[in-house]
Amino acid sequence: MNLPDLSKIPKIDKLGVIERTNRFCKRSIKNSAKEMGLHLSLSMIDLTTLDGKDTPEKVRQLCYKARHLHDSMEGLPNVAAVCVYPTFVSVATKELEGSGINVASVSTAFPSGQSTLEVKISDTKFAIDQGADEVDMVISRGKFLSGEYNFVFDEIATVKEVCGKAHLKVILETGELDTLDNVRKASKISMHAGADFIKTSTGKISPAATMPVTYVMLLAIKDYYKKTGIKIGMKPAGGISTSKQSLQYLVMLKETLGDDWMNKDLFRFGASRLANDILMQLQKKKSGFYQSLDYFSKD
Amino acid sequence: MSRIDVLKTYKIFIGGKFPRTESGRFFHVKNKKGDLLANMCLSSRKDFRNAVVVARNLQKSWENTTALNKGQILYRIAEMLEGRKSQFISELLLTGSSKSLAKKEVEQSIDRLIYYAGWSDKFQQIFSSVNPVASNHFNFSSPQAVGVVSVIAPNKFPLLGLISVVAPVIVGGNSCVVLSSEENPMISISFAEVLNTSDVPHGVVNILTGKREELIPHFASHMDVNSIIYCGDNKEEIKSIEQLSVENLKRVKIYKRKKWDDKQSQSPYFIEKCQEIKTTWHPTQV
Numbered sequence: 210m211n212l213p214d215l216s217k218i219p220k221i222d223k224l225g226v227i228e229r230t231n232r233f234c235k236r237s238i239k240n241s242a243k244e245m246g247l248h249l250s251l252s253m254i255d256l257t258t259l260d261g262k263d264t265p266e267k268v269r270q271l272c273y274k275a276r277h278l279h280d281s282m283e284g285l286p287n288v289a290a291v292c293v294y295p296t297f298v299s300v301a302t303k304e305l306e307g308s309g310i311n312v313a314s315v316s317t318a319f320p321s322g323q324s325t326l327e328v329k330i331s332d333t334k335f336a337i338d339q340g341a342d343e344v345d346m347v348i349s350r351g352k353f354l355s356g357e358y359n360f361v362f363d364e365i366a367t368v369k370e371v372c373g374k375a376h377l378k379v380i381l382e383t384g385e386l387d388t389l390d391n392v393r394k395a396s397k398i399s400m401h402a403g404a405d406f407i408k409t410s411t412g413k414i415s416p417a418a419t420m421p422v423t424y425v426m427l428l429a430i431k432d433y434y435k436k437t438g439i440k441i442g443m444k445p446a447g448g449i450s451t452s453k454q455s456l457q458y459l460v461m462l463k464e465t466l467g468d469d470w471m472n473k474d475l476f477r478f479g480a481s482r483l484a485n486d487i488l489m490q491l492q493k494k495k496s497g498f499y500q501s502l503d504y505f506s507k508d
Numbered sequence: 509m510s511r512i513d514v515l516k517t518y519k520i521f522i523g524g525k526f527p528r529t530e531s532g533r534f535f536h537v538k539n540k541k542g543d544l545l546a547n548m549c550l551s552s553r554k555d556f557r558n559a560v561v562v563a564r565n566l567q568k569s570w571e572n573t574t575a576l577n578k579g580q581i582l583y584r585i586a587e588m589l590e591g592r593k594s595q596f597i598s599e600l601l602l603t604g605s606s607k608s609l610a611k612k613e614v615e616q617s618i619d620r621l622i623y624y625a626g627w628s629d630k631f632q633q634i635f636s637s638v639n640p641v642a643s644n645h646f647n648f649s650s651p652q653a654v655g656v657v658s659v660i661a662p663n664k665f666p667l668l669g670l671i672s673v674v675a676p677v678i679v680g681g682n683s684c685v686v687l688s689s690e691e692n693p694m695i696s697i698s699f700a701e702v703l704n705t706s707d708v709p710h711g712v713v714n715i716l717t718g719k720r721e722e723l724i725p726h727f728a729s730h731m732d733v734n735s736i737i738y739c740g741d742n743k744e745e746i747k748s749i750e751q752l753s754v755e756n757l758k759r760v761k762i763y764k765r766k767k768w769d770d771k772q773s774q775s776p777y778f779i780e781k782c783q784e785i786k787t788t789w790h791p792t793q794v
Binding site: 496497498499500501502503504 | 553557560726729730731732752755756
């Protein structure tokens with residue numbers, strides 16, 4: 210594996226991208242289509258807790274939530290995965306055994322990525338040993354911005370090797386990459402280095418996921434697929450908290466990459482509040498009444 | 509050269525902003541002669557939903573604002589209204605009120621705000637109690653805000669009626685979403701401009717204009733609304749409100765009074781209507 214030729218990356222027309230993404234927000238999705246979209250969104254959620262104050266109890270609670278989204282409503286899908294720090298992977302694996310819900314772990318000195326390669330490797334190894342099915346790594350944004358693309362490429366490739374069978378999601382932290390051109394470049398580097406998923410953000414930096422950024426990454430995935438025939442997944446994370454937004458992302462996904470990507474194997478939402486909002490919407494559809502968070506579990 | 513008329517665009521008031529209704533619809537407001545006065549926003553259930561979201565987000569911090577500060581803010585509303593008295597009088601004249609009645613309504617509105625501003629740090633004492641209990645506990649009860657209140661404002665007295673209902677709600681630490689007088693909605697939006705310059709945190713009062721028939725079911729059924737105030741005497745509407753409110757056990761308050769300019773229209777009991785009594789048992793011996 211070698212660093213791809215970055216000189217051939219097309220320039221991004223920022224205004225064009227914004228115009229295009231605004232269009233995605235204007236589709237009218239109602240009734241059965243909406244219900245289907247909401248179910249699909251639910252099944253794509255990586256339920257996430259990544260706070261310094263996390264405890265095993267908090268993680269257990271989140272895992273319980275993942276298995277029991279809202280028991281009084283029938284026919285709900287499970288979320289795709291639970292995303293935690295490496296130290297809580299064992300807790301989550303135990304809680305989620307047999308549920309079909311994956312355990313994702315962040316690694317490589319999340320969220321800043323400011324550490325040595327050795328530490329990052331052992332961080333990842335630890336997560337894998339503990340039983341993580343998926344690994345969310347961060348790239349070294351500082352190195353990327355100073356033009357050391359080889360360094361970034363090698364780092365991802367090394368972590369991918371450590372991951373083995375586990376799925377690797379590469380977090381670009383687009384909020385720190387400044388331009389859409391950089392996002393496009395970082396996407397390409399990540400995919401060539403072996404990422405199974407590319408992910409927008411850690412959720413610790415604002416702005417997190419936005420539609421323009423996600424759109425640029427989807428286009429990068431499309432080009433990569435055309436060239437190699439390999440389907441790379443996409444995970445916007447952070448800032449997507451309403452069901453309306455999630456539907457808009459799904460519209461963008463469908464109209465950019467098509468039906469093949471419309472499942473949890475190739476698209477995820479990194480979110481913690483989104484699930485409850487979707488549940489409230491579904492309950493509203495069922496009962497006809499606008500809902501209150503008071504009647505849904507907090508985490 | 510004569511000037512071109514500059515007419516005000518009446519919009520709705522949500523979270524300290526003046527958006528148009530998301531539905532893009534409007535209705536005509538006419539004076540008694542049938543001349544068009546304004547196109548008002550015909551608010552939809554989604555406007556109401558959006559307003560409840562901001563009202564909910566704001567409610568706790570408003571409740572936790574000190575009583576003194578809440579009183580000051582209510583007084584500030586009165587001050588701002590006083591400064592724009594003539595505008596409000598002429599707006600009432602437009603819609604068919606007589607000169608003396610319009611002046612009276614505006615002045616009473618200002619006085620009513622000051623009345624409730626004064627009660628801000630006093631109603632708690634009136635409605636609190638220390639209760640005798642047969643165990644070693646110090647047992648006391650005190651009023652707390654119920655939360656988000658939806659308000660169907662009176663049709664008559666478009667300014668005074670609205671203020672008489674809303675002032676006691678917010679002085680008690682609640683936030684509210686108000687449907688203004690259906691017959692005479694313009695002045696409620698002008699009042700929103702006053703609220704917006706009076707240090708009232710954005711989202712504590714939200715004002716919609718539109719049709720009762722369309723909005724009442726949502727005002728009554730929304731699960732995130734804790735109490736509903738209805739001003740009027742339409743039996744069908746009252747029945748529907750009472751039925752829909754059962755879903756989350758909203759406290760339903762019906763004001764059938766026709767007049768809002770008499771002495772009975774202001775009292776601390778209007779504040780108490782949107783309070784919930786919390787009783788605390790505090791052990792005195794172990």
